[in-house]
Amino acid sequence: MRRRLVAVAAAMSVLGASACSTEIQGEIRSEGTIAGLPITHxxxxxKPSAPQPELTIENVSNTEDDRLAAAAIADVSAFWAEQFPQHFDQPFEPVGKLMSYDxxxxxxxxxxxxTADVAMNAFYCxxxxxxxxxxGTLLxxxxEKFGPMAVVTVLGxxxxxxxxxxxxxxxxxxxxxxxxxxEQQADCFTGAYxxxxxxxRSQYFDVSTSEGLNQVLASLFFIRDSPGQSHAADGAHGTAFDRTYAFQLGFxxxxxxxxxxxxxxxxxxxxERPFDPDDAGMGDITVNDQTLGLLQQSLDESFAGAGVPGPKIVNQGGSCPGGVSTPPASxxxxxxxxxxxxxxxxxLGQPIDREAEFTGQGSGGxxxxxxxxxxVSRYVQGIQVGLNVPVDNANAGLRTACLVGAWTAAIDHPGAALRPSPGDLDEAIAELMLPRSLISAxxxxxxxxxxxxRIEALRLGYFDGSGACSSKYP
Structure with a gap:
């Protein structure tokens, strides 16, 4: 994030009330659907019944990864053989040449x-x-990091x-x-697949709408541009926020x-945009009492229009002595x-170590x-409680993620106490992909x-504002 010394208020609209329910603490909610499909685990x-692909692949091996790649290619080819006549009124011509390499x-x-150009890569020529x-390296x-559907994602x-x-x-x-x-079109086509x-409808693969799609989104997060790259640059693939948007659009x-x-x-x-000249620390600032004071200022100004007192952020251990605790913030x-x-x-606020992402040996930041x-996610709980909006029903976690997105967009203007930097939305997505994400709780x-x-909710708030949060997640 970027810090500024002068703050300008950014009022946001506030939610309406709805009915309330309770649940055992710690359980992941499974109500609803995913893009109109049932939630599956x-x-x-x-599939054990998957047929043997009839493909000619240059330099193919008998490794697990090449067998998975061949099935993915046969499957996505079947998808496009169906989709081309349906949507584009023309037959799909099979890809002329396939090649595996180590x-x-x-x-x-x-x-x-x-070899140096294509190491850790997959490409279309x-x-x-x-x-x-x-x-040899990429697949x-x-x-190993994200499961077999990550390989299918890349080839799709x-x-x-x-x-x-x-x-x-x-x-x-x-x-x-x-x-x-x-790149955005290709990610979108992958989502449709x-x-x-x-x-x-696939002969080769099964994907669950919960853990399976998580694997796919995690692999898109993994293969993202570094913070500070311009989307106008040659070779830009997009941030994780941009890539997941395109995939979800297609899905x-x-x-x-x-x-x-x-x-x-x-x-x-x-x-995706370059850093501003005043983005000290490549967009990351230290999380301490001083910067949480700036966060308090930003939140109080952003939610001033709610007409209820916002909660105070206090450094008191992250637990509520007289109520439910959700450390590190409650x-x-x-x-x-x-x-x-x-x-x-x-x-948690330590910068993401991109090199350590490949080895899994990072600090966890x-x-x-x-x-x-x-x-912020806990602060908006207090705002909603003040407005008699239930914060423990099936929609509350998604509404919370949505409000975090709305706040992020609202503070993105010159003069704000805190402003989002390039890469910040990807940091939110990294947290949303955690099994016990607090932003979406x-x-x-x-x-x-x-x-x-979760990501869809964050994006809705970011693009459409807090009013959309109450409409989508009543």
Missing amino acids: FESGM SNTDKIDVCGAT PPEDLVAWDR PLLR HEFGHAVQYRLGPKAGVDQQTSTIVK FRWIAEE EADAAKCATIDQADVDARIT YCEDTNTVTVDMAALAE LGDFAAFAEV DVNGHPAVNGFA
Whole structure:
């Protein structure tokens, strides 16, 4: 986050009331649906009954990752064979060439790229109509960290690029089309493909709408641009916030909607941008008493229009002696305070170590915004309690994540006590992907069921404001 010395009020609209219920503390809520589909819980991956793919793959091995890749390619090809006539009134021409390689041992010279260029990568090469993937490093890393559906995600994305070049003007893609537009379309096409799998139309894969989609979104988070990159840069893929938006758009709409993504659409909503000159510390500030004081100032001004006293943020251990505790930050209704465990928040607020993400040996820090957003989530519980809005019903966790998004957008203006920096929204997404996310939890610490619904709620508040939070999550 960026800190400023002068604050300007940013009033936000306030919620209306609805009915109340209670639940055992700690249980993850499973009410509702995910984009109109039932919430399901099972191990996602290849079906035991999956057929043997009939594909010609250059340099293919008998490894688990190549078997998974071959099934993914056969499956996404079947998806597009169905979708092209349905949405674009033309047949789908199969990709002309498929290639597997091991960047640790193979000498690669394809599409003008060398082994060094394609290590830890998967790509589509238009001149050769080629989809290729690194079975030596990339695929096993994704499978081990996020499960088999992460491999399917990457190859589904690369086929999305093949789709663009087959559609041409129907997707608005030509040699002048920016990288970010092509990447957003490919992520959206991937979302449409995964909807097809979730609807049980795939011969090869099953994906649950809870843990399975979490694997997919986690892999999109993992393969994101670093904070401070401009979306206008050649090679830009987007932030995790931008990538998950495009995937969810495809999952909730269809492939035809994905083909409408153009430069104007991207310019209007994309969040990837360079750091400002005054972004000291590459966008991360220390979480301490002073910066939580700035957070208090920001929240009080943002919610001044609510007409109720906002809770005070106090460094008193993160637990409520007389009520439910959700450390490292808890809303204590009897004292109207948000009590925090400063040491735990400061640890959470350590910058994300991008190199350590590949090894799993990082400090556990998710960035300053993840820590601040957890406190914000408890503060908005107090605002809602003051307005007699229930904070322990099925919608409360998603409404909370939505309000955190609305506050984030409302403070993004010159002169604010705190302003979001590039990468902050991705830090919030990292927290939302935690099994026990506090940003998406009700007052008792019950998180919403999965990352898909949580991220969607944050995004709704960010783009549409707090009024949308009460409408969507009454």
